[in-house]
Amino acid sequence: MVTETVRPAIGVGAIILRGNKVLLGLRKGKHGDGCWQFPGGHLEYGEAIEECARREVLEETGLNLENILIGPYTNDVFAKDKKHYVTLFTVAESHEGEATVMEPDKCSEWGWFEWDKMPKPLFLPIRHLLEKGYSPFLKS
Template sequence: MTEHSNARPVIGVGVLVWRNKQLLLGERIDKKQVNCWQFPGGHLEDNESVIACARREVMEETGIKVKNLRHLGYTDDQFEVAQKKYITLLVSCEYDSGEVKVLEPEKCARWQWFDYRSLPSPLFVPISHYLAQITAVSQSVKVAGDLYALHCSSRVLTVAPSGERR
């Protein structure tokens, strides 16, 4: 058993910001996973709801406003470099207003809109794990294989570390 295995997990929030059928992703440059693409997001603060955190993080990182926020699912990941376990709560929302800007240049080189069917690579670990898991269970959940259909549905797909649907 590793020393960090008994530490409490860090709770993060990842935000899928949709504009039409495009998703906003940023090129990550911080230490956890350099040169990959991530959704806006960050750590959940004490006494903060997941939705409030999602709204705050999008504004702090990009300067834009979002609307129609809803829970999408979660991932359970171990980051060996940071020696931390992360539970990432995913929120889906729609772009509302504002100009996308890089407001945390120490963490993100740029923001870019991508067609959801042609996402860049590599993706940040929680994103790639979530996409792999929704694809793996797509036969039992009709909309799960299509990220945009999942965003538009009322379903919440929760992904356990083993890949089983909850």
């Protein structure tokens, strides 16, 4: 008898800074519907984390990233959806252009929000970041 091993997936979230705000999108679809999340997606085989962030942000928002740094990670178990992700975050800047909904089946809108005034509900990985006390605006 063959037993299938289920392993966590790797997600990459891009915390995009513009002034004192971050970019959030309102998710659509079964997984996280109605929650606000950073742009991002699945890490592809052989892909660098920074390149994944750059690719996903361009695909989802039309924005280009600058000064990409590796940020924190979260361990996210979505019990209801029976999904488990390790979410790797990048922190980057985007100084030009407006975020455009490029994938309307996955996101209904993009908006810039102050870190301590983010809309609710937040997607689980962001909630976990906040529980850790993380802020991209605090210098360590």
